[in-house]
Amino acid sequence: MQQLTVNLWMNGTAEEAGQFYAAALPQTTTEVESRYPTEGLLDFQQPLAGQALTVSIWVGGTKLTLINAGPEFSPNPSISLILNFDPSSLEDAEAQLDATWAALLDGGTVLMPLGEYPFSPKYGWVADRYGVSWQLMLTNPDGEPAPLLIPNLMFAGAAQNKAAEAVEFYTSVLGGNVKAMFKYEEANDVVTTDSVMFTDFTLGPDIVSAMDSGVAQDLAFTPGVSLQWDCEGQEEIDRIWDAMSAVPEAEQCGWLADKFGVSWQIVPANMGELMSRPNAFEHMLSMKKLVIDEF
Template identity: 45%
Template sequence: MTQRIMPAIWCDGTAFEAAEFYTRVFREAHVVDQAPGLAATVELHGTRITLINGDDTYSPNPSISGLLNFDPLLFGGQEQARAYLDELYAALSTGGVLMELGEYPFSSRYAWVRDRFGFTWQLMLTDPAGEPRPFVVPSFMFGSTNHGNAQEATQGWIDLFDDSARGTTHLYGPDCPLEEGTVMFTDFTLLGSWFAAIDAGTYHSFTFSPGVSVIVSCRDQEEIDRYWAGLSAVPEAERCGWCVDRWGVSWQVVPDTIGELMADEATRSLVLEMGKIDLRRLP
């Protein structure tokens, strides 16, 4: 199945260097698409991530990270999964460590790290019991002014997108670090792709930004119109297929032919002048 929704990391002129790095350190990884000078898309263990070759206007922060599920069933056993986790911890933690590698109540081995391109990764040795999940799952952290919105936001997305459903949800109970009823963890599918989310408290100094956006690949104008209407909540942020929803998440609602449109000088200039992309205005 073609992946129709994926995270996009804004890179400060380092997108192609990042693509080379990720395809080197992940065991199953390759570049699937490149737009010279503009972007590269990599596939890591079956999940695609786009790297935008931008400037220093934006930068990633931990509000959207890559959750890596080191399921022993995926890697031939507990020892092998643990060894790969430690291998990627060494490669991906050169930009800093947000949560030290160690044992936590939710995992016997876990760390949250920042790589040298600013993107953060959660590395977790997972319990093989239950329904399988992909190795790479983009994860939303609802902190700062967004704390407490994880359930409402994710349900709104599930209701909007086709082929979407809730997976597992764990809420905080009494005598927990955060308020009872807020989301400790939830995972869900949008257009068939897995995502996760948590509520993380009001003490964080950051929230969602264009540093990490979400690309929605649309089959036709009807899908563009429907998803744009359901997502765009900040009119002044609308540009070239980009919009921002009511929780501050940046989305790129684009046709599945966007690569071809941007490669052609005539159509690219028209697309760059649009807010919502209107295929009817293109030659």
């Protein structure tokens, strides 16, 4: 059962974006999961009263959540989504990759051109019309089967060359193992031979990947793309919160920022049920770390 969910910040466009992704991505459906209440909102939330709060999309069975909010944040390539088009599990995988690329590029921007690379016979990196970054890859049908969707963390700017440290930290706190790690063979002005060119690892039942940027870029993790971790009870929330929260001013409504700048939402696994309680939204707004008994 999925425990890690990537959350994408949308500037009032979550429902529209959900429909866009359901049409653009293979094996994808969408649903409005929750709505803003009509009362008890903060002033800046008043324009969203009654609108969608969270919209979920399922890509090949993996859930992503679109958070409907304001212009405060936006996604950037520091956290992207890898789409693995595996000919062993997807019919007409290359044709589906081409169609998905064309759909995401409509109103989007090419970050790496679609073409042949040493690690894939067809690969491209695109930021779509909502600023969300996608890496599309035709995988080796003889290799280990990969999920259709895997999140990727790129360590750049102030977090440059901290990918290995971060992976060790996340797997120790959340529970997981490194599957594979490849280092850069040659150093340059940005990376050393200890820097991570690519790694994939598990967090609970989920697979995540990470890399150190191979070029200098002023790119930082922001709440525009956050990672949600579902906890079984208050004890797990307390343990993870204490281990991970590193920026006190970022603590709000279950959100924290870790020492690498990555934003996390540490929430109870039964968050949906808690939010259905009377005045739950108002109660949540008063919390930093979520306390189940205070909903």
